[in-house]
């Protein structure tokens with residue numbers, strides 16, 4: 018008799034998984050290796066930024082008071098008494114109607130409180146003349162105008178993007194406390210599977226899920242432990258999975274979670290005494306997606322169907338791994354879009370349609386069955402069509418999950 022499974026709503030299933038994911042600790046890495054990691058400490062400003070008042074232009078530092086009354090008919094003359102570039106500090110003290118030639122980034126000299134840009138001056142034998150008055154602090158980049166000492170600039174759990182790296186460098190973090198990366202195992206199950214380099218023979222297909230998941234992990238900045246492929250044999254698969262589950266923080270298997278005669282994952286979870294969180298989700302593709310816990314480790318049983326496998330990873334594995342790394346943002350960025358084509362077939366389950374999204378229109382990316390490989394490659398988004406009795410028409414407003422991004426749109430790829 019075929020086992021009856023009760024489908025769980027997608028949001029509930031995601032919640033169940035995320036609840037079970039626990040953080041795995043932190044480690045220090047050199048700043049150069051920090052890009053793409055998750056901060057495990059807040060970044061605190063160790064100084065003001067900028068750390069001193071400075072010139073934002075190439076020009077002349079003056080006392081604004083001396084420019085009072087300047088006009089086209091009444092040009093005011095300044096004597097230039099020093100010349101400094103960025104990194105240099107003038108030792109001179111400005112007196113009335115004196116100026117210091119100053120380059121962008123140089124510290125404002127004592128007594129100066131305004132900068133006249135080159136193009137606002139006419140040079141004379143010993144200095145310059147100007148034709149307009151300057152206000153106090155005009156053209157001055159003020160100490161602390163960007164960030165102030167002791168301010169928490171970026172929260173723990175944030176993704177380290179290139180700007181974060183710049184901040185870390187600004188504040189002298191040569192080493193950064195980041196979340197440890199989970200050890201993720203991948204095993205592809207299926208007697209029909211060939212290795213990538215194998216020639217096709219009748220009845221067999223090449224394993225595309227394994228390499229795809231490697232890439233999905235890589236997109237998150239994660240590496241993995243490969244357990245290769247196993248044939249559909251209970252004992253053989255059990256041995257590999259038992260070992261893999263012990264060696265990893267999280268194991269992803271593909272295939273074998275359905276109710277077919279050679280789908281052995283359910284029996285393996287039982288043998289492992291794993292707690293199955295769910296084995297049916299009200300979604301298409303990927304309704305057979307199963308998640309279990311064995312010895313506190315997450316076991317993801319993704320469908321072997323490539324599109325289902327892909328979607329299962331993005332919906333369930335990704336947020337769980339991010340949670341294990343203490344990330345603040347666990348979920349794909351989403352938006353609404355206009356549906357580009359009719360999608361008339363009603364379905365009681367929520368559909369995730371691999372799609373191309375151009376900033377306005379979202380259209381199915383071609384052949385969209387759960388066994389499709391092509392639409393995974395062509396799509397950059399998933400259209401979410403809630404289950405129900407009706408279909409959807411071109412022009413409808415639909416929700417769209419944006420793929421190919423880590424922490425929002427940081428690594429957005431079309």
Ligand code: AMP
Pocket residue numbers: 205206207209210222223224225226227271272273274275277280319320321322323388
């Ligand atoms: P299963 O989930 O094991 O019932 O497999 C569902 C479908 O996905 C079958 O047509 C399999 O041949 C196919 N499939 C399973 N594993 C893979 C894989 N690693 N790469 C590509 N297709 C697969």
Ligand code: MG
Pocket residue numbers: 206207208249272273279280321
């Ligand atoms: Mg199979």
